[in-house]
Amino acid sequence: MSSHQIKKYAIINTSSSFNSSNGKDSLDAALILASYEMPVSLFFVGDGVYQVQAQQNAEAIAAKDYIATFKALGFYDIKDIFVCQQSLTERSLTTNFVVASAKTLTTSEIKQQLLNFDVVLTF
Amino acid sequence: MTTFALIITTPPTDNKTHTALMYAEAILAAGHQINGVFFYQDGVLNANNYVLTPSDEINLLTAWSDFHQRSATPLHICITAGERRGLSDNNEDGFVDNINKNFTISGLGELVVLTSSADKVVQL
Amino acid sequence: MTILHLVRTSAFTDDSLKQCLNLIASADQLFLIDDGVYNIHHSLIQGLKQPVFFLQQHVDARGLIAGSQQRSASYNDLVTATLNAKKVITWQ
Numbered sequence: 309m310s311s312h313q314i315k316k317y318a319i320i321n322t323s324s325s326f327n328s329s330n331g332k333d334s335l336d337a338a339l340i341l342a343s344y345e346m347p348v349s350l351f352f353v354g355d356g357v358y359q360v361q362a363q364q365n366a367e368a369i370a371a372k373d374y375i376a377t378f379k380a381l382g383f384y385d386i387k388d389i390f391v392c393q394q395s396l397t398e399r400s401l402t403t404n405f406v407v408a409s410a411k412t413l414t415t416s417e418i419k420q421q422l423l424n425f426d427v428v429l430t431f
Numbered sequence: 432m433t434t435f436a437l438i439i440t441t442p443p444t445d446n447k448t449h450t451a452l453m454y455a456e457a458i459l460a461a462g463h464q465i466n467g468v469f470f471y472q473d474g475v476l477n478a479n480n481y482v483l484t485p486s487d488e489i490n491l492l493t494a495w496s497d498f499h500q501r502s503a504t505p506l507h508i509c510i511t512a513g514e515r516r517g518l519s520d521n522n523e524d525g526f527v528d529n530i531n532k533n534f535t536i537s538g539l540g541e542l543v544v545l546t547s548s549a550d551k552v553v554q555l
Numbered sequence: 556m557t558i559l560h561l562v563r564t565s566a567f568t569d570d571s572l573k574q575c576l577n578l579i580a581s582a583d584q585l586f587l588i589d590d591g592v593y594n595i596h597h598s599l600i601q602g603l604k605q606p607v608f609f610l611q612q613h614v615d616a617r618g619l620i621a622g623s624q625q626r627s628a629s630y631n632d633l634v635t636a637t638l639n640a641k642k643v644i645t646w647q
Contacts, residue, residue, distance in 0.1 A: 315547045320644070322574055333472055333512070340539040346547060354574045394577070415577045422558065422578065427552045428644045429438070433638055440647075447563060447589050447647075450613075457630035463638075551637055554645045555561075 315426035317341050317348045321356035322430060325375065326366065331359050332374040334431035339377075342384040349388035349425070350381075351418060352410075357395045362404045378407045392418060433463045436549035438542065440472040443482055443491040448474070451555035452494055459502055467505040467545040469537070475513040478506070478534040496533040507537035507545070558583045559640035562591035563647045571646040572599055578644075581605060584636055586628070588613055595621050608636065 319338050323330035341348045352360050359375065366373035381389065389410040396403065396412065403412055413421065422428065435458050441447045458465055470477055477491055484490040499506050508530065510520065519526040520536050530536060546552045560579055566572035572594050579585060587594055587609040594600060595614065600607055611627045614620075621627065628636070637643055 313547055317546075322571070322646070329472065336511075337471075337539060337542060341543055344540070344543040344547070346543060353577070354570055392577075419578050419580055422644075426642065427546055428558075428642055429552075429554055430645055430647065435637075450563075450589055450610075453630050454633060457634045461631060461634045463634070551643070553561075553637060553643045554647075 315346060316424060317346050318351060318422060318425040318428045319348065320351045320353060320428060320430045321359055322354045324355040324358045325361075325364060326369065326371045330431040331356075332372055334429075335374050335377060337429065337431075338381075338386060339384055342386050345385075348386050349390065349421070350386065351390045351392070351421075353392040353395050353418070355395075357391055357399065357401060360389070360391055360405045360407060360410055361401060362406045364406070375406055381407060382409065390418065390421065433550045434548070435463060435465045435551045435553060436545040437465060437468045438546070438552070438554040439468060439470050439474040439477070440554070442473040442476040443479075443484075444476075445473075447555065448477060448491055449489065449494075452491065452498060454553070454555060455498065455504070459504075465502070465504045466549050467507055467541070469542045469545055470506065470508045470534070471512055471539075471542065473516070475508045475518060476516055478508045478513070478531050479518060480529045480531045492531060496531060499533040506534045507541045508534050509539055509542070510536050511538065557640050559636050559643045560585050561643060561645045561647075562587050562594060563589040563645065565590045565593035566597050566599055567593065572597065575644070575646045576600070576603070579605075584608065584640060586610075586633060586636055588633070592617060592619060595619060595625055608632070 338348050364375050390413045393412040393414050439451045520530050560575050562572050564571045585607050592609050592613045606626045608626045608628045
């Protein structure tokens with residue numbers, strides 16, 4: 309038995325959906341963490357807010373449709389999905405998210421939230 | 432003494448990987464311990480035995496190998512990320528095992544184990 | 556407890572520095588490494604309350620000259636900064 313303990317993880321996604329593999333690689337890490345029963349919260353800031361937009365069509369560009377998996381995050385006990393309001397506004401985006409439970413937060417609310425975690429990863 | 436876990440996502444062609452190695456060296460020089468370095472995304476390319484560099488340039492594979500042999504710090508690669516990038520740990524069906532022996536073949540589960548058991552987690 | 560923020564890219568290239576500054580708290584530490592050191596004279600960090608640390612080797616490598624407000628640091632200082640922080644966020 310290894311000595312690992314339960315830690316609270318935040319993953320901050322700053323990359324757009326398909327320009328790099330960051331979105332998918334981040335999601336893979338989140339799902340594995342959750343499968344080890346680590347509490348995981350996901351944050352989408354900057355271009356990361358594009359990842360959670362509804363109406364994306366990965367197949368149109370032969371990209372892996374990892375976006376569809378966001379809808380299943382609840383089954384993995386990943387319930388906290390936070391989207392930066394300022395980043396949405398800057399990009400003229402709405403709150404029509406692919407995952408209904410996603411909540412928007414202001415930057416000061418995100419700043420406050422970040423205090424709650426033991427480990428913060430960025431992709 | 433503090434225990435660190437490092438996550439490295441940059442390839443050997445990127446100078447940021449040298450930064451990661453220098454940081455790892457500084458951790459050990461300060462008397463601390465690294466419970467493991469986890470290579471993810473393009474970071475796995477650091478384990479490719481077939482990477483050749485001109486003789487007047489640093490070879491990060493050699494540098495990581497030397498780091499591992501001096502410090503016994505485990506170097507884990509995410510094999511799924513590796514296979515996507517042409518790394519193979521088998522010799523069957525036209526494949527050749529090209530993963531350097533100083534690296535341990537692991538999966539993302541190792542990322543969880545390392546980061547949850549370390550005092551400090553740093554992604555580089 | 557505080558967060559150590561590592562910025563590794565130029566704000567003239569991407570918005571990592573901007574994202575970092577949006578979320579940095581006044582007690583947090585900002586540390587520029589790699590191309591992040593190109594930000595030492597960026598207007599975004601001019602109004603920052605806390606000192607900005609930079610890896611001296613990376614400034615030297617790029618032929619830059621830091622201002623007097625910024626703090627030169629070594630890899631050992633970076634390790635110390637990590638020890639002093641509760642956690643690290645790497646903006647890359």
